[in-house]
Structure formats: C-alpha cells, structure tokens
Amino acid sequence: MDGEFQLGETLRGRRIVVAMSGGVDSSVVAALAKATGAETIGVTLQLYDHGAAVKRAGSCCAGQDIRDARAVADRLGIAHYVFDYESRFRDDVIADFADEYARGRTPIPCVRCNQGVKFTDLFGIARELGADCLATGHYVRRVMANGGAQLHRAIDPARDQSYFLFATTQAQLDYLRFPLGGMPKATVRAIAAQNGLTVAMKPDSQDICFVPDGDYAGIVKRLRPETAEAGEIVDMDGRVLGRHRGIAHFTVGQRRGLEIGGSPYPLYVVRLEPDARRVVAGPRAALAVAGARIEDLNWIGGDHAGPLLAKVRSMAKPVPAWLDGDHVRFELPEYGVSPGQAAVFYGGERVLGGGWIAETQAAVQAA
Numbered sequence: 230m231d232g233e234f235q236l237g238e239t240l241r242g243r244r245i246v247v248a249m250s251g252g253v254d255s256s257v258v259a260a261l262a263k264a265t266g267a268e269t270i271g272v273t274l275q276l277y278d279h280g281a282a283v284k285r286a287g288s289c290c291a292g293q294d295i296r297d298a299r300a301v302a303d304r305l306g307i308a309h310y311v312f313d314y315e316s317r318f319r320d321d322v323i324a325d326f327a328d329e330y331a332r333g334r335t336p337i338p339c340v341r342c343n344q345g346v347k348f349t350d351l352f353g354i355a356r357e358l359g360a361d362c363l364a365t366g367h368y369v370r371r372v373m374a375n376g377g378a379q380l381h382r383a384i385d386p387a388r389d390q391s392y393f394l395f396a397t398t399q400a401q402l403d404y405l406r407f408p409l410g411g412m413p414k415a416t417v418r419a420i421a422a423q424n425g426l427t428v429a430m431k432p433d434s435q436d437i438c439f440v441p442d443g444d445y446a447g448i449v450k451r452l453r454p455e456t457a458e459a460g461e462i463v464d465m466d467g468r469v470l471g472r473h474r475g476i477a478h479f480t481v482g483q484r485r486g487l488e489i490g491g492s493p494y495p496l497y498v499v500r501l502e503p504d505a506r507r508v509v510a511g512p513r514a515a516l517a518v519a520g521a522r523i524e525d526l527n528w529i530g531g532d533h534a535g536p537l538l539a540k541v542r543s544m545a546k547p548v549p550a551w552l553d554g555d556h557v558r559f560e561l562p563e564y565g566v567s568p569g570q571a572a573v574f575y576g577g578e579r580v581l582g583g584g585w586i587a588e589t590q591a592a593v594q595a596a
Contacts, residue, residue, distance in 0.1 A: 317350065
C-alpha cells in the first residue's frame with residue numbers, strides 16, 4: 230500500500246490532514262496516510278441536512294456519512310474532527326445553485342463547493358492543525374515538474390475529476406495531495422477491504438449531495454419561487470409552440486420535458502429567457518456553438534501558448550480549441566454548451582486552468 234503524499238522519503242514526524250466525507254475514496258486516503266507513519270487527522274465538514282433538503286423525515290444521509298467517517302477513523306486509530314459549515318454551504322453553494330437556475334444558467338455546485346468551503350475553509354483548518362498537507366479523495370494527479378506542482382488528469386479517464394477542480398490555485402496546489410489519481414476504483418475498494426473498512430463497498434454518490442433524489446427543480450422552486458411561474462415555449466422565430474410550468478425544469482440542451490408534438494424534428498432547449506419566463510426551443514443544429522466568452526479565468530498552466538484542449542461539460546471529451554484572452558474558439562462546433570457551465574483547458578494531461586462560460590457564440594452566426 231503506497232499512497233503518494235510527496236513529503237519526502239520518510240513521513241515520520243509529519244502531519245497529514247485528510248478531508249473525510251464518509252465515502253470509500255477519502256477513507257482509503259486516510260488509510261494510506263496512516264500507513265506512511267505520519268500523524269494522520271481526519272476532518273469532516275457538516276454541510277447540509279438531507280432531511281431538510283428533501284423534506285423527508287429521518288433521511289439524514291449527511292449524518293450517516295459523518296458516522297461512517299468517524300467509524301473509519303476509529304478503525305484506523307486516528308483523530309477525527311467534525312466542523313459545522315452548514316450555514317456557509319447554504320449561503321455560498323445552495324443559494325448560488327438556485328440563483329443560477331433563476332438566471333437561466335446551468336450551475337455546477339461541486340466546483341463552487343471546492344473553490345469555497347472545501348479548498349478555502351478546509352485549508353484554514355488544516356493549517357491551524359499544523360498539517361504539512363491536506364489530502365483528499367479526488368481522482369486527479371499532482372505532478373512535480375520544472376520545480377513546481379502541476380495538476381493532471383487521473384490515470385483512469387472514467388474516474389477523472391479534474392473538470393471540477395479547475396479553480397484550484399497554485400498556492401492551493403502546493404499544499405494539496407491527491408493519492409488516488411493513479412489508481413483505478415477497483416484498487417481503492419480492495420485497499421478499503423484489506424483495512425477492514427466498513428465503507429469498502431459503499432456506493433458512489435450519483436447526485437448533487439444536497440439533492441439526493443435528483444429533483445433539482447424542487448429545491449430551486451422552494452428557494453426561488455419565481456422559477457415555478459408558467460410561461461411560453463417558443464421557436465427560434467418567436468412563434469408560440471406551447472406552455473411550460475416553470476423555467477426551473479429546463480437547462481440548455483435538454484430534450485425531455487418540452488412535451489410539444491407536431492414538430493417534424495426533435496426539439497431541444499436552445500436558450501432560456503427568465504425575465505420573460507420564456508423557453509426557446511429549436512432543432513439540434515441550433516445548439517451548435519463555435520465559441521464562448523469566459524469569465525473569472527483561473528490559469529495554472531504557466532507560459533503555455535497555442536492550441537489546447539477544452540472541456541465544456543463534466544461528461545464531455547476534451548476537444549481541440551484556442552484561447553484568446555477571455556474567448557475560447559472550438560475547432561469544431563460544440564453542442565449543448567450553456568452559460569453557467571465551466572470551460573476547462575488542458576495541455577495534454579495537464580490542467581492549464583478554466584473559467585465560467587458567460588455567453589456563447591452560435592456556430593450558424595459564426596459561419
């Protein structure tokens with residue numbers, strides 16, 4: 230068992246803080262840290278109450294995750310602390326999620342959480358505890374090259390989480406460690422089983438943590454009631470095609486839920502006009518995007534210049550593109566790109582940086 234913590238040949242006398250979520254990944258990181266001989270401390274942030282999130286009594290999965298993290302720490306014989314950040318998470322992540330939907334954008338709350346609560350507040354906690362590094366269970370790699378730390382994609386492309394970490398700063402990267410980036414998931418579960426961890430076969434989370442039942446529209450409508458107001462569905466020329474029951478139910482690129490018959494071709498959500506409570510629908514060709522304007526660009530790619538790869542959705546493959554200032558241009562049209570999503574840039578396996586998509590340029594107009 231050989232976790233990579235990049236702290237030198239011997240870790241005795243070192244202190245590692247591990248962000249423990251209660252899942253198998255962060256639990257294995259704790260086990261790997263303990264095996265190095267370093268003093269290992271587990272830290273868990275209580276961020277939300279699932280019972281409140283889904284209005285279902287006794288459904289407090291966040292509480293169970295905390296109990297799982299504590300059980301793992303007990304099994305490993307390491308200290309474990311829980312910090313209540315529920316109000317901060319509600320204000321910075323959940324409220325932003327609802328606000329983005331209300332603006333007709335497609336939010337990515339996992340990125341907001343990483344760049345805020347996790348990689349800011351957790352950093353402060355780890356430093357206060359005198360840790361030499363903060364280790365997490367993310368599937369990315371920290372590679373030392375040219376005297377500095379670089380962020381690279383995970384070995385297993387199916388597990389790679391680099392898209393969600395584009396906002397990581399160089400100062401944060403210098404302090405972070407990602408021991409699982411070079412491992413397949415099967416190996417991680419095997420390590421958990423070898424250590425007798427009860428979470429060895431715990432399922433991976435498939436939904437946004439504070440929306441465990443997948444009902445995004447439900448939580449948005451509770452927080453921003455105006456998103457539940459009915460309105461028109463129109464075509465690209467403004468002709469009314471039907472009615473909808475609230476823009477909270479729609480994102481750009483969506484096909485299901487429009488419930489419009491009689492069209493000679495499938496219809497997709499092309500854009501949202503929240504002020505007018507209007508959903509604009511059109512053919513798939515109308516989703517083609519030639520480029521996009523990026524805001525709040527975070528660059529950790531050094532002096533990289535020229536062509537690069539861009540990834541504009543978490544499940545999309547990186548595609549050839551060019552970045553000129555705050556504008557990205559794709560070699561071929563991309564589909565289903567929405568303001569509010571992230572554009573993450575790569576030079577081969579290395580993460581160069583990324584930013585938020587502010588607006589898109591239609592491929593038809595570009596032609």
